[in-house]
Amino acid sequence: MSSDEKVVPRKRLSRDLRRRQLLDVAWGLVREEGTDALSLGYLAEQAGVTKPVVYDHFETRTGLLAALYQDYDARQSLMLDEALKCCEASLASRAGVIAQAYVDCVMSQGREMPGVSAALAGSPELEALKRDYEQPFLDRCHHALAAFAPSGTIGKAGMRLLVGAAEALSQAAAVGELPPEQAKQELSAAIVAMVERQ
Template sequence: MSSEPVEEDSGLPGARPRRRLLREERLRQLLDEAWRLVRAEGTEALTLGRLAEAAGVTKPVVYDHFGTRQGLLAVLYREFDARQTARMDEALAASEATLSARATLIARCYVDCVLLQGREIPGVIAALAGSPELAAVKREYEAVFMEKCRRLLAPFAPQGRLGTAGLWAMLGAAESLSAAAAHGELGADAAQAELRDTIVAMVLRGGGAAS
């Protein structure tokens, strides 16, 4: 299929042709509108029909991109995860190889990414837990994140190993503190500092029981 845009005639004399969006452009429009809807109306309001209405397209267009509401939520979460991963990789390239520096990096990137997305991402994360299919998507990305943190932090742990229990505790703290910051219940600096201290403590005790 050609990736070139298709020009549509508006049918009005003297009017300029209206460009039909490429598939990837349409997807970007729909995702931007989905994030806006979640921010303005909450995750519960995000249905494919409501998204079609807000984006000014027909329902089949939205169904073609996402299939189901679960599919839409999964794409939103993947986009959030990709943004978080990119921020962490960029920060890691300029980070010192010390426990304090890496714990600070993880804490800052996690909290900042949630705050950048705003209140909508805690709602999306909560919605993921309501479906076994979406919970599996979330767990898949959580496993990748924790393994990345294990590689970054294990060299500073006793015997160079981190238990899985500690990594799950770290992730739970990251989600809770970030959500509190996103809802204005906690300052960003306080959330990052607490998460950093939690990570350092977890590493120094070896991350709890081994997997």
């Protein structure tokens, strides 16, 4: 290097920004190459960091997949919370908002999320994550809908029905089996019917 050349130090990212960068790169890898290609070493290479940086954030491949699942869930919760704040207090409106937020979030992740879920299938981490993140979603939906139920509450079976219908219809939209708008309409109708039977 000549005396005229200057070494420009690379800006170090904060821990939170580095994690965000790694998750964004990981989502891109899953989208482009599938979850089978996702390893901590490959993520480090694609993100332009050393392997210890990636291991420090995720520890294992399962830890990385779990972090992707958590990232997706946080986005879904935010979308639902924002939508519910702006919606009118009617069963049809709230059912429509829940359906739209759920399907839109799945569509925003395209086919990546089913791959992440499949890669975690059978792992204790996935079961723990599902329990940790499904219940707050159920609680939000229950809070938004229970006042419209004839009994004033919604049973566990009804809430499980909501989640099952939401997953099935949104995944059908994500893989092109249904147009997203149809998935939203069907899910909204299913939510209304479920609440009215309570």
